[in-house]
Amino acid sequence: GESVGLHLPTLSVQEGDNSIINCAYSNSASDYFIWYKQESGKGPQFIIDIRSNMDKRQGQRVTVLLNKTVKHLSLQIAATQPGDSAVYFCAVGGATNKLIFGTGTLLAVQP
Amino acid sequence: NAGVMQNPRHLVRRRGQEARLRCSPMKGHSHVYWYRQLPEEGLKFMVYLQKENIIDESGMPKERFSAEFPKEGPSILRIQQVVRGDSAAYFCASSPLSPGSSYNEQFFGPGTRLTVL
Numbered sequence: 510g511e512s513v514g515l516h517l518p519t520l521s522v523q524e525g526d527n528s529i530i531n532c533a534y535s536n537s538a539s540d541y542f543i544w545y546k547q548e549s550g551k552g553p554q555f556i557i558d559i560r561s562n563m564d565k566r567q568g569q570r571v572t573v574l575l576n577k578t579v580k581h582l583s584l585q586i587a588a589t590q591p592g593d594s595a596v597y598f599c600a601v602g603g604a605t606n607k608l609i610f611g612t613g614t615l616l617a618v619q620p
Numbered sequence: 621n622a623g624v625m626q627n628p629r630h631l632v633r634r635r636g637q638e639a640r641l642r643c644s645p646m647k648g649h650s651h652v653y654w655y656r657q658l659p660e661e662g663l664k665f666m667v668y669l670q671k672e673n674i675i676d677e678s679g680m681p682k683e684r685f686s687a688e689f690p691k692e693g694p695s696i697l698r699i700q701q702v703v704r705g706d707s708a709a710y711f712c713a714s715s716p717l718s719p720g721s722s723y724n725e726q727f728f729g730p731g732t733r734l735t736v737l
Contacts, residue, residue, distance in 0.1 A: 543725075552624075552711050552728035553663065598662055605676040606715065607653060608726060610662035 519615045528586040530614045532599035537580060541602030544573060544584045547613070548595045556584070556597075586616075594618045622647065624714050624729035625694075632735045633702045641697040641732045645714030652695040653726060654687060657709045669695060702736045709733050 522528050534542075540561040545553035559566045559573045559582075566573050572585040582599050596615050600608040625644040633639050645652050650671050655663035668676040669689035680687065684702075689695040699706055710733075713726035 545728075550730075552713075552730050555725055555727070558725065600663075603665070605668055606651070606726075607665040607668055607676060607679070608655075608663070608713075609665065610655075612662045613660075 521617045522589050523619050528589045530584045530597050532582040534580050539601045543600045545598045546595045589618050591618050626729035630733050634737050639699040642694040643712030644694040649714035649716050651715040653713045654697050655711045704736045707736045
């Protein structure tokens with residue numbers, strides 16, 4: 510079955526620096542990928558998504574890169590701010606639209 | 621437009637009791653998903669429902685757990701005879717369109733944190 514994992518459980522960055530959070534997935538047939546942000550005590554919040562027919566997609570201060578050859582997904586956050594501190598999850602869309610989540614990376618932004 | 625609503629936000633039960641978790645999807649959404657999150661872990665899919673139909677329950681434990689999404693009212697996740705291992709955060713998400721469409725975004729509620737004593 511599908512599995513999704515993250516390379517780093519925690520990431521500490523200085524305010525203003527760029528952050529990169531990585532994710533690996535196992536099913537080469539996966540075609541929908543999403544990044545969520547989860548703050549303490551809250552539900553996941555959609556950040557950005559990408560489909561397998563793309564390798565890059567940009568939002569406001571965020572960029573998602575997809576490398577299907579090595580089944581790797583990354584989230585880049587530009588000019589990281591204290592409000593970006595949270596746990597970030599990658600997720601893969603399954604056949605019935607269920608989401609398969611990775612274990613999460615805690616992003617800690619140092620002022 | 622209110623987001624996904626879940627209640628209660630916190631629920632405490634003793635072993636053997638029943639837990640009922642409610643989820644009201646966003647207005648206009650007819651697809652509901654339930655996920656469970658253990659501390660410091662990612663969310664695990666449990667069940668996907670449409671109005672009056674269970675579409676995918678591949679993540680539901682075989683016993684004690686059930687879910688419904690009636691024609692009227694919220695979706696209910698029911699856990700009978702709770703055990704300590706059921707302690708977790710349970711999240712509901714809703715989606716506006718069917719799988720296979722070009723837009724699959726799921727909107728999550730704030731979750732119900734279940735504690736079993």
